[in-house]
Amino acid sequence: MPQINLVDLSAVEGVVEVKDLNLTIEDGLYTVVLGPSGSGKTTLLKVIAGIISPVKGRVIINGVDVTDMPPEKRGVGFFFQNYALFPHMTVRDNVSYSIRLQKTDEDLVRQTVDEMLDLVGLLDWADAFPNQLSGGMKQRVALARALARQSKILLLDEPLTALDALLNARLRSELVGIAKKLGLTVVHVTPDQEEAMEVAENIVVMKYGRVVQAGKEFDVYTKPCDPFVAYFLGETNFLEAEVCGEHAARFNGKTIETEVRLEGSHAVLAIRSEKIEFDKRGVNTLQGRVVNANFLGSLDRFEVDVGGQIVTVKTAKHTHRKIGDLVSLQLPPKDILAFKDKPEVEM
Amino acid sequence: MPKIQTINLVKRFEKVTAVNRVNFTVGDGEYVSIVGPSGCGKSTVLRMLAGLEKPTQGEILFDGKPVTGLLPEDRNIGFLFQSYELFPHLTVGENVEYGLFVRAVKKADIGSKSSELLKLVKLLQFSGYYPIHLSGGMQQRVALARALATGSRLLLLDEPLSALDEKAAVMLRYEIQKSSKRLGLTVIHVSHNQETALSSSDKIIVMRSGKVVQSGPPRDVYLNPSSPYVAYFLGDSNFIEATVTGQAEAEASGIRFRLPEKPPSRNVILAIRPEKAVLNDKNPASFNAVVMDVNFLGYTTEYAIQANELKLRVRTAKHDYLKKGDGVTLRLPPKDMMVFSDEFDLSRELSPG
């Protein structure tokens, strides 16, 4: 049974809007809501939590319509992007806050909290104040605090954004591990597509307050329904071409064969940079000159000038190519997607 | 003569030594990245180069001449901050002109220089706007134009991409790289993101806890890290603690690994990058393993593989469509194996900060 349902939802927070949104968040899975800043993803999260009241529409959690329920009654764990740790309370008091509100037995409180602190590895810092902690530690306190209530739903507002890259990468697997261990339904908001790809089971892509595509991570990546999704997830090349057959289009003087069916007179062919191969024999080969080469560690990334348009290629195979080289690029037909337009991108 | 040189640079704040005897050189026209986790001292080093922080000890030389006493306004540098705060009370155009304005450059000359730079960053039409109307990426580009307007040959960047959306950050990263090459600038770029550092630089300097751990061209440092920490920090690595069993052989958890050369000690730490391990190739050196988890990352897929007690992450762009529970064979090619002696304490190397 789907755990969170959003029906015809519209909400506003400052200048950010969410419009006529319909979404289902599956029970027990790790869902990432991905989108650029201002796309409404944090607003969405706050509406689920009850921090913001929607202008229109309903929020249903576990079959119960909670739209008019205040946040304290919804029983959902929330993690704030800037942690929002109570500065006048110790780590222990922060984490135990939700439990103490219910006036439970002191010893039971202590035990539960210690377990939680142990889970995030901060038991030694239980009596410290937030201003004595590093960014990574604050993040873990905020997480423990959100989990302490033992709700089955966890909402994370950009939980890794404020951390430096190394810590961010390490904590990704920790987050997923905790979610799996506790059997949680997680909604994780982020603008970082690489982070999303690593942690998500389901992905929801948002833009300008609307859901552009939602589904299993693999499906959204390999079968984007909108050029924006192809643009925002990973790196994609968009080639404007003239359709000349059901499976053929002309680009830069060459005929490109596609597996997908083409319609109309004009199409935008899209292919991900990691799918293009260097110097491989076969159909769809384009000639170009390397204008930029970047070493990315496990990959090399090249910008190739093909008849005036820059095509980016990523390859893990070791290659000696450098700036100025003439190269031949092969576009496998099975990896070519087709759209009507290029994505609208802000400069 | 190097454009910039630091000699035994030290900075102490009360009880903390943020920078602990840092030595490096930067050549004319070089793009150098200083990279490390937060708190490693990289920003402090940059700020000392700019004159925004006074060194506790040590020297800084520009073109062979010591600058340690010079105020920031006299060092003729361009500086970009992480929080791209343009002067909110001035328009975009006035922001870009500021450096020339404070040097009392003639009005006519100022106008043409600022237009030239705004054209370079493709924001000429925003000249009359106030910063508050621009997005983060646009503001940072204005900041770049502003820093370059004074004609300084040295550009210092303090995590300029960290506050930006990923796509804007990547775009700006390449723009800075191209502009600086075109203008022949010397650039020092501080970042906590190792991919940024690897992609743009001629030279990379890796720091940790106030010290320089390794420096060199990105490819060299990536392929030949001098310590497990560097192998872990740049890209990613699997680590195996193994015992030497032969001339060029070591064993861990019942599996034999061929080493690229004679090992430095009886016990070694082996490291191999996830993208270098080879799955399912028919080679006698391959050993049996089981797929424990599959994580699709888009441009590649990461498999969690277990062989006896060893847990390894393997990445491959080939979507072999392996499933959890599948049996596979795995090979770690010696030429891609990094070997470290037991002088390193693995848990210390991998601990944060």
Place this chain on the structure above:
Amino acid sequence: MAFGFSSKLLYGFVILFFLFIVFFPPVYILSYIFGGGFSLSSDSLGAVVNSFKIALTVVALDVLFALPLSWILARKKFRHRLLVDTLVDMPLVVPTSILGISVYMFWGGEWAASLFGPSVHLFSKGYWMIILLHVVFTFPYLVRSIQAGLLQVSRIHEEAARTLGASALTMYRTISLPLVKKSVISGCILAFTRSLSETGATMMVAGVVKTAPVIVVEYKNAGSVSDAAAVSIVLILAAAALLVIARFASIKTRVPLFHVYPGTEKFLSARFSGVRDAGVFFFVAGFILLPTAFIVLANIGVVNASAFTALIHNGLILKGVVISFFVAAIATIVNLVFAIPMGVIISKNKFRLGHVFDTLNDVILLVPTSALGLSLALFWGNFEVNELLVLVLAHISFSFPFMVRPVSAALTGVNEELVEAARTLGATPYKSFKTITFPLIKPAIIAGVIMTFMRSLSETGATMSVSRNIKTITVVLVELFEGGQVGEEAILACILLFALSFIFLVMIKRSHGEE
């Protein structure tokens, strides 16, 4: 996130209280234009002009030295910074009548003659001594205001300017100063209205010069109510006009950047900074701190057993102290109760009225306290209400903003997300206020309580215009001074009150430090 019906009732009550007790009195006097006749004699006009000239001069002097001092306190680290910071605030808490005596002793006293020869008098009573006095207790307002503004200006802006080639002075005047424009102006407004309003201490040092608040009291005591009302009205209207102009200026105008003379400004930044710092400290020490503390420094010998005995037997002084503390305590408690909801209304912009009440609170500061006292006396006089009660109402009225300001500022400073976090963790709106918001604004409440108490204690003008018969300690001091009868007990009382002020000040600083 609504509170519910009962809270709407609470806010309604608070708003009514505010309008009736706090806002109505100043308004009442304005209605005299239409009522009991409006006559403005040339003496009255002269007094008003004097007050304005003095206030403008005082503010100009304050700004001149507050700019560099606030910079030093906000940006520079030096050994005794906390001490200087605390001392600069002293004139804010010490009752102005005591300051009056102290200033007079310092600038007009005999010690200069004893040091430099019999015919040396530094200053005598009159125009310039009023200015020297007013500078003392208005200066801290400007320093605080500008310092707070500077602390908000991101250092990144200043560092960016330096890396772009600006010397420290150039950076300050082209970047920092324009960005604290609002703080400078609001500090000026506070200082200006404070100077306009001051009565008791001014009486001591004015000599034959008349300022408007002083003349209001004189008229009232002489029975010329309409003359007193006329002056009050002119004062209020003129001050309101200035406020509007200043607010308008702060929004619409841009601080011009002028031309940069790099060489000169560089020289001034480097060479001159030592001279500048020394000059500022000399001013602060010589014109602010010494005059403030002089009464204690010069009379430390008074602290002896016989003086204490005399003090205890001095009925006049003791009664004055009791009345002062009583009135101040009531005003503080009442204001505390109502200031917290009012602070919520302002900071959270409840019912979209936040801005309205913020401005209304500022308007109250504009009204000279003698005019306020007069207004209340006239209104309640119609109903034959007990004078002491009227006095208490007057004190509640003018000291209310001193409680509301720190509370609303602190509430605005409480990160909204902290309250949201508490709510998601299961706290009801009431619980989240109790466990999160309230503890975080406690330092501000402490500061507000102390400031309100001391402000009430310090007041003379309102007290004098309400009643001739009720003599708070500050009124007693003024009368003793004018009669040339400031004896040992009086000085001792001043010293003790001074010490109390100092203790309160330290309490405020410490509670802020714990944040």
